[in-house]
Amino acid sequence: MADAPLKTTPLHALHLELGGKMVPFGGYDMPVQYEGIMAEHLHCREKAGLFDVSHMGQARVTGDVSALEALITADLQALGAGEQKYTLLLNERGGIMDDLMVSRPDGDGVFVVVNAATKTNDFAHMRARFGDRATLTELDDRALLALQGPMAAEVLKAHAPKTAELVFMQTGWFQIDGVDVMASRSGYTGEDGFELSIPAADAESIARLLLADERVKPIGLGARDSLRLEAGLCLYGHDMDEDRTPVEASLLWAVAKSRRERADFPGADLILKQIADGPAQKRVGFALKDRAPAREGTEIAVDGETVGVVTSGGFGPTVGAPVAMGYVRADLARPGTAVDLMVRGKARPAEIAKMPFAPHRFHRG
Amino acid sequence: MSQTRFTKDHEWIRVEGDIATVGITAYAAEQLGDVVFVELPETGKSFKAGDEMAVVESVKAASEVYAPVSGEVAEVNDALEGEPQKVNEAPDTDGWFVKLKLSDTSQLDGLMDEAAYKQHIS
Structure with a gap:
């Protein structure tokens, strides 16, 4: 391949x-x-x-869109005409199969945009689960x-x-x-x-x-x-994957409150338990104290003990310094917590930072 | 007279007496894009030809810089700490990385001259 x-x-x-x-x-x-x-x-x-x-993969879902809703974390009944939501496609373990946009640009079902590397798998999964209730049409x-x-x-x-x-x-x-x-x-x-x-x-x-x-x-x-x-936004396959839940990925905001109440999304039992008990690890941002970027795969340590891993990292041109995100033990996830990023064997001091690193400037009207 | 030699990994080395200055070529700097950090070795450290000697980080990725020949680090370019962009602006001069005290000058014969390097990147 x-x-x-x-x-x-x-x-x-x-x-x-x-x-x-x-x-x-x-x-x-x-x-x-x-x-x-x-x-x-x-x-x-x-x-x-x-x-x-x-x-990226664009597709239309028509027919009974609740067949799509059953696979994701958005409330499609609450998705009005002209609205778009960021949502997650989950597996039965509550792991993230993809992140996607779902919208209603017109009266013809819903429009979805999924990631390039996952689109074949996503669309096959959706079609298999839809059966004859809904139709997915790829807009290639x-x-x-x-x-x-x-x-x-x-x-x-x-x-x-x-x-x-x-x-x-x-x-x-x-x-x-x-x-x-x-x-x-x-x-x-x-x-x-x-x-x-x-x-x-x-x-x-x-x-x-x-x-x-x-x-x-x-x-x-x-x-x-x-x-x-x-902007603190996740890259699929790096900052989240099939083994990370929305709770661990700090993406609980993308799981609609109504869906949590109904507990009707894939892996709901596991995810609701994780919300109640707290996850073992959590996705956080890191502010680095020196100039060496910490790349994906960099180990995170506290007092010499490995407590997590960087999943995305590089230099932030607007911030003017290296920025990174990754997963740490949940008890260390509070902003300001000091950690070491092990860049090529050398401990580089950093602290857990609030994201985004550069402020969002969305037009909220 | 000093002559600049080149490696296939895009380092240049310029010898004066038994001290050689090492940097990365303009071609390499161009390929890397904006350099944001350079990790240099400690003075006094010894390397064999082909050993990883330094790391240069662009916005996108980290790349290794190898010792073109064997030697001991006599001096490093501390200016790159505050101004890593010198690697892009002046890769052949101010953007140098390391000065090596050579242990075997005959290793230089195995490196490319400028004409051969130009051929290598074309």
Whole structure:
């Protein structure tokens, strides 16, 4: 499988034209950077950045959507028209199979966006569990672009004035340059911004239209990762996986209160017990005292005893220092607790820090 | 006269007397992207050719820097602690990593000259 040819997105030719440095990611040939991760990261926080996230899985679920609800942690009955929720796909042990967005952009069931590396498995799992109650239709003829940053709304407003009316986690259909585009006010950077689902054939022209605005620069996966890390957002397969529950992953906020009351999501018994008893480990952020970044896999120690592991780490260009997140023993999870990050065998002092590292600037209306 | 030699792992080494200055090439610095941290060895430490001698961290990843030849660390570039970006700005000069006191100058013969290195990265 390692030799399977890489897939490309509808913007592949544009990435090459823009000088993107291409790398394999989630089975796709994707740009890790254009001019440089640092510059792209800072540009996105200051103005606006355009990301190609077409490798992610888009699908429609129609029919009885309670068949989908049974597999995730959102309350779909409470999900109104034009609303979007961040939710988790769980296995029977309460482990996280994926994190995803679910929304109702129109009257036709729900729209979901899942991760690239997990989409085949997610969709097979959903179809198997739906039986004939609901239908999942993959929208692999659509591209997904993210326009993120404090100027994203002004940029998009010039092409689709009505998008300015959306607030964080709202969604709907809009016309951009005569093309029907599904836009949601959300993203993966901690900034205000939008994700745009566009017919594949029109993706490049809309990308060019947005890039023609001098406030907008193309942003690669490298800065996407440093932006989301500073925003304290999880990367699936790193900061959470099938062996981590929402309680351990500090994602209990994504388990709807009504679902907890009904105890009707996968692994509910185990998760509700974990809520009552407290988990053994918890996902936290780390502020590092010196300049050495602590990468994924770095052991966390207190008095020489291993108490956890870093699951994402790097340099935060906006913070101006290394930032990391990972799992520690739950009794050590309080912000301010001193720990050592064992970077190449050397104990580097750090403390548990509140996330996000860079403040969220969502447009909450 | 001093001559710069290169390794296939993109270190450069410039010898003056029995002291050699080591850094990473402009090509390597460009590939790494923005350097945010450099971990340097302690003065007095000895390395054999090919040993991991330093680590250079970009926003994205950590990369090892290897000793091009055997020797003892005579001096390290402390300026990189506060200004790791010097590795990007001046990889061939101010962005040097380590000065090595060579134990076997004949090892230099096994390294590439500039023309061969240019061929190597093309």
